[in-house]
Amino acid sequence: MKLVFASHNKGKIQEVKDILGPLGIEVEPIPEDFPEIEENGTSFEENAKIKARAVCHATGLPAVADDSGLTVDALDGFPGIHSARWAGPDTTAQERNLLLLEKMLAVPDGQRGADFVCVAACVFPDGQEMTVRGQCRGTILHEEHGTGGFGYDPIFCVPEFGCTFGELEQEVKNAISHRARAFTALGSALRTKLEEGE
Numbered sequence: 001m002k003l004v005f006a007s008h009n010k011g012k013i014q015e016v017k018d019i020l021g022p023l024g025i026e027v028e029p030i031p032e033d034f035p036e037i038e039e040n041g042t043s044f045e046e047n048a049k050i051k052a053r054a055v056c057h058a059t060g061l062p063a064v065a066d067d068s069g070l071t072v073d074a075l076d077g078f079p080g081i082h083s084a085r086w087a088g089p090d091t092t093a094q095e096r097n098l099l100l101l102e103k104m105l106a107v108p109d110g111q112r113g114a115d116f117v118c119v120a121a122c123v124f125p126d127g128q129e130m131t132v133r134g135q136c137r138g139t140i141l142h143e144e145h146g147t148g149g150f151g152y153d154p155i156f157c158v159p160e161f162g163c164t165f166g167e168l169e170q171e172v173k174n175a176i177s178h179r180a181r182a183f184t185a186l187g188s189a190l191r192t193k194l195e196e197g198e
């Protein structure tokens with residue numbers, strides 16, 4: 001089986017190849033000049049499906065897309081699907097982190113739980129669709145720790161490791177991340193589908 005993956009991000013493409021390759025699933029990225037897909041859904045699931053449908057429709061091949069973000073308990077799931085852009089299109093990741101920490105100034109320890117969420121969708125040319133979700137539970141610190149990773153990594157503390165995603169080795173983060181969990185679940189779902197001979 002050959003899949004097109006709706007991303008230009010080399011790290012993500014490699015992660016998907018590493019997980020799906022051993023299952024005999026060939027993964028190729030979308031062409032460089034693929035037009036921007038408008039993510040106007042109201043959930044991670046909808047946005048991932050919107051992207052996967054657009055790529056499947058354009059290429060005629062099974063297509064995979066993912067959508068991810070941070071959901072903070074004390075902020076009713078905010079920033080959620082708006083994680084990349086809620087503070088404006090030109091803000092840096094560090095500015096977003098500081099703005100988020102400001103919103104949480106009054107939130108005491110013990111109520112600072114959050115999840116990184118990743119939903120992967122796969123859409124097939126015959127119209128079949130599947131989505132799987134991967135989550136990673138943690139807490140939001142009061143200031144940034146570590147300089148690794150990207151986005152909200154420096155303020156997201158993983159209790160099992162007692163440090164932030166920004167302080168973890170990239171390989172360790174990649175092994176336990178919401179994205180790894182979603183893609184691993186996708187691999188299992190696709191293997192089941194292949195074994196059923198569909």
Ligand code: IMP
Nearest residue numbers: 066067068069070083084150151152153
């Ligand atoms: P996308 O699904 O790649 O568009 O990611 C949406 C946004 O969620 C990113 O721009 C980040 O702000 C945030 N995000 C998703 N995954 C991670 C992660 O592993 N670490 C830090 N931030 C993340």
